[in-house]
Amino acid sequence: MGMWKFVFARPKIKDEFKNVERKICVAAHSTPYFDGIILYYALKYFGEKNLLIYARGPCPYFPEWCRSIGNRGGFIKEECDELLNAKDFCRVIFPSGGTVTWKTGFYVLAKKLNAKIVILGIDHKNCRVVVDSIIEPRETFEETKDICIKQLRKYQAGPFCYILRVLFNYGCETYTYNIIQLYYCRGVCLLFILFFYYSVGLNILDL
Secondary structure, rough: OOOOOOEEEEEHHHHHHHHHHEEEEOOOOOOOOOOHHHHHHHHOOOOOOEEEEEEEOOOOHHHHHEOOOOOOOOOHHHHHHHHHOOOOOOOOHOOOOEEEEOOHHHHHHHHHOOEEEEEEHHHHHHHOEEEEEOOOOOOOOOHHHHHHHHHHOOOOOOHHHHHHHHHHHHHOOOOEEEEEEEHHHHHHHHHHHHHHHHHHHHHHOOO
């Protein structure tokens, strides 16, 4: 896809990826819409056929390869019921869903479906999607999450990651920022917005 490259971290990972039939793929989320699209093209390039990408909220992707999680409960259970007897599948989930904190959905899916977790790095700096590693879900969600985050922190977030975190608290806990600096930037932005509306209001009164 354009200047982007789709690669495996090591030759061994390539062989393992081809031999794993049940895949729950996870990635850090930093850029709305784009992250899902680039992962779709990467996994199609790697030969995945039974592929779906989960999106939180209103579905911005093409319906045939994206499924909206929405805000209702029971989604993970429905997916487990649907995929329980499937021979092979590839599902992509952003554990933070853009809300910064990782959710347990990917872990529950991998555990209940006896699937492997595929860690996908989106490297915005070098324009690469990297199949970094493939792991079994550990005994606990926290242990599994820590392994995934450690691997994903090697990859550069998108160029708008910081500003999205400042303005909307959007993103993924994979990317950490100084909390005092975040609140300072939010305060500056708020003052700027208030000053802008105040100036507009004065101009309207002068008309």
